[in-house]
Amino acid sequence: MIELVRPTVDLSGSWWEMVDDFAGATIHGSGYRPSDRDVLRDPAAFEEWVDWLGRMERSDEALPVGRVPSSNRWIVRDGRVVGTVAVRHALTPSLLAEGGHIGYAVAPGARRQGVARAALGQALRLAAARGIDPVLVTCDVDNTASARTITSCGGVLEDERDGVLRHWIRTGAPAEPIGPGPVEGREARLVPITAEEAAAMRAGESRPGWAEGYPREDDLDAIGMMTSAPDAWSPRHVVRRSDGLAVGSIGCFGPPQDGVVEVGYGLVPAARGGGLMTDVLSAMVRSLEASGLRVVAHTEPDNLASHRVLARLGFRRVEEPGADARAEWFWASGAAADGVGEP
The missing domain is CATH 3.40.630.30 (Gcn5-related N-acetyltransferase (GNAT))
Structure with missing residues (x-):
């Protein structure tokens, strides 16, 4: 069973196993950089970082320049972290060109098992609940597996920009019927x-x-x-x-x-x-x-x-x-x- 769960120190063991599986490669939608490893190995620093990931979901949280409010989730299968997802609540010019509303990554050992599609589907529901419709989801032009996943979830290709494929997906976010008010x-x-x-x-x-x-x-x-x-x-x-x-x-x-x-x-x-x-x-x-x-x-x-x-x-x-x-x-x-x- 695939779940999107809020980051928690209770899953720190399998989190680091997932990080090791990536072997230094970029983990999209994680908020983690390989250069953070030595610092975050300290349990207190890891707990503070996990707390910050949760606070990024709040619209009143002061964020670094270039960051937008985001719903950060870990992809969990059978109680173990196998990937990451970030649902960004807005787009900057940079994210509009590359990055999009949803960034995600699945550990190499869990790929080609339907994990990415299930996780992206749940991320789309999370975006819809926040009124985001449509969402932009991007991938590198040579990442055919990710492109197939996005398309299978309803993605419509808009264009390619500097080696990045940009897809849009309707989420079906709820709306009030039209009336005379705003x-x-x-x-x-x-x-x-x-x-x-x-x-x-x-x-x-x-x-x-x-x-x-x-x-x-x-x-x-x-x-x-x-x-x-x-x-x-x-x-x-x-x-x-x-x-x-x-x-x-x-x-x-x-x-x-x-x-x-x-x-x-x-x-x-x-x-x-x-x-x-x-x-x-x-x-x-x-x-x-x-x-x-x-x-x-x-x-x-x-x-x-x-x-x-x-x-x-x-x-x-x-x-x-x-x-x-x-x-x-x-x-x-x-x-x-x-x-x-x-x-």
């Missing part, structure tokens, strides 16, 4: 734009709490469709949690039609490229899907960043009858795309 994402709140704020945006006013460059032209187009007080389908400010600034907007092109709703979204240039849009669109799509709706979107053919975000969330490009694919591409979430031919 939608809560991990990195942003999606707050309905009021009629008074819409009037200020049309008048070209800049308000405290609005980032430089907001609203954009597309944001003004979105509020142009408002005909009444905000409702579930109205445009929303994307309010970044890290600084409380409105950095873009997201909303629906009107109420659902036959159970299908179209979303539109965008960020000011300074807020792009750090994974924020993935979190924002995920929160919106999950909330819409929790209401039993299917979700579609249109993009310009050259908007590669938007294409990548949609693909991360399981959208597929499909043919739209009568549409000019040179002007716009049509995307549909997995359920909405069923039965529609791909180009």
Whole structure:
């Protein structure tokens, strides 16, 4: 039986056996470096280190530069440590390029026995419980075993960057059905734009709490469709949690039609490229899907960043009858795309 357990000194004996099995190789998702060995061999230092691994799960813990809150677990089989997993609660630019949300390693003596797949599956459930959806999981381009494991758990390859394969996996994190109130994402709140704020945006006013460059032209187009007080389908400010600034907007092109709703979204240039849009669109799509709706979107053919975000969330490009694919591409979430031919 494979379990993910919190690091504990009670498993120190089999922990060190696992470390020896790696023979000095990097143990991904462990927080351990071979250079730490001499220090951590002291039981008091090992206990302090194990305690620190546990504290990394707390959002209020002061962490070194470059570290993010993480849920650290040891992979245990039949009472013995055979690997490690770290579920990172956020992505830095470095982790977005390499490392991802989940890092894991299985000791050489326990490989090719289904341990990695079982552990990754449990790590995905741990990520879902924390509202992380989708997750990024990476591996070296020549690590075919890890690539197969990731794919078997639902991973969809986005690209290869400097010898690293980057896969995204939907976790099915729970969400509240869409309503007239804010939608809560991990990195942003999606707050309905009021009629008074819409009037200020049309008048070209800049308000405290609005980032430089907001609203954009597309944001003004979105509020142009408002005909009444905000409702579930109205445009929303994307309010970044890290600084409380409105950095873009997201909303629906009107109420659902036959159970299908179209979303539109965008960020000011300074807020792009750090994974924020993935979190924002995920929160919106999950909330819409929790209401039993299917979700579609249109993009310009050259908007590669938007294409990548949609693909991360399981959208597929499909043919739209009568549409000019040179002007716009049509995307549909997995359920909405069923039965529609791909180009």
